[in-house]
Amino acid sequence: MIEIQAVASPLTETGAGAVDGDPGNRLGPLIRAQFGFVWRLSRRIGLSESEAESALREVFAAAAQRIGDIRPDSERAFLFSTTLHVAARARRTRGEHAAVGDAAPALEDLDEPGQAREILGALLEQMPLELRVVFILSEIEQLPSSEISEVIGIPPATVSTRLAEAREDFATHLESESKSSMSLIAAARDERAPPAALTSALRAAGVAITAADRESEASARSAPGALSLRAPRAAGSRSAWMLAASWLALGWLIGLVVVSAVWALSDASSNPKPSSFSR
Numbered sequence: 001m002i003e004i005q006a007v008a009s010p011l012t013e014t015g016a017g018a019v020d021g022d023p024g025n026r027l028g029p030l031i032r033a034q035f036g037f038v039w040r041l042s043r044r045i046g047l048s049e050s051e052a053e054s055a056l057r058e059v060f061a062a063a064a065q066r067i068g069d070i071r072p073d074s075e076r077a078f079l080f081s082t083t084l085h086v087a088a089r090a091r092r093t094r095g096e097h098a099a100v101g102d103a104a105p106a107l108e109d110l111d112e113p114g115q116a117r118e119i120l121g122a123l124l125e126q127m128p129l130e131l132r133v134v135f136i137l138s139e140i141e142q143l144p145s146s147e148i149s150e151v152i153g154i155p156p157a158t159v160s161t162r163l164a165e166a167r168e169d170f171a172t173h174l175e176s177e178s179k180s181s182m183s184l185i186a187a188a189r190d191e192r193a194p195p196a197a198l199t200s201a202l203r204a205a206g207v208a209i210t211a212a213d214r215e216s217e218a219s220a221r222s223a224p225g226a227l228s229l230r231a232p233r234a235a236g237s238r239s240a241w242m243l244a245a246s247w248l249a250l251g252w253l254i255g256l257v258v259v260s261a262v263w264a265l266s267d268a269s270s271n272p273k274p275s276s277f278s279r
Contacts (some may be wrong), residue, residue: 057200063078
């Protein structure tokens with residue numbers, strides 16, 4: 001596998017002369033805007049959830065130290081480079097034999113997003129890093145080639161070449177437009193960090209936690225419970241349907257009785273019984 005240093009080293013050159021006049025105002029918005037990007041990148045290049053949480057803190061702490069040197073148009077490039085370096089150190093610490101995707105479930109067991117991400121991780125683990133990062137930025141982050149070129153620091157033509165090779169590599173395992181392939185990519189795009197990860201990263205960077213941050217964390221914590229709220233609504237819908245069906249059946253029964261009564265009266269009037277006075 002190509003060393004991460006070879007992929008990321010040009011991206012750390014953010015320019016010491018490009019000092020922001022008020023870097024403190026940039027850091028909080030930067031972390032909140034790019035938090036998801038750093039999380040998904042950390043996960044897709046092979047970090048476990050706990051390692052990714054630790055990487056978030058380290059990456060944004062580094063951004064806090066270098067915020068005055070990061071050009072306003074190079075934030076994502078800096079975070080990309082730093083994330084790759086942090087991930088490389090984390091992987092060396094635990095050893096390559098413990099790669100995240102080693103025990104991924106089989107495709108036939110694909111029945112939830114977590115399993116889909118494990119399978120995708122196992123497939124990406126087999127892809128050369130210089131191809132993998134282009135694939136991640138294009139297919140999962142959905143960045144245009146021009147932005148990928150800026151983030152990685154390579155010519156647009158190189159982006160196109162590597163992306164074609166990455167897609168070809170991926171297609172040796174799954175057809176690019178197949179249902180399974182789209183499920184894996186969709187699950188990776190939708191991955192969210194644990195609720196407290198954002199506030200933890202903000203603290204590591206020395207950024208004050210706002211009421212909006214706490215509200216966002218509380219909403220994330222309560223999100224699984226929101227699913228259970230659908231059940232009563234569905235039950236209510238079924239009850240309403242059953243009530244309507246019951247009224248329909250009752251109406252049909254009443255109608256049948258009325259029709260039967262009408263026919264009985266009609267039959268009685270057309271065939272009168274002999275009167276006793278006629279005898």
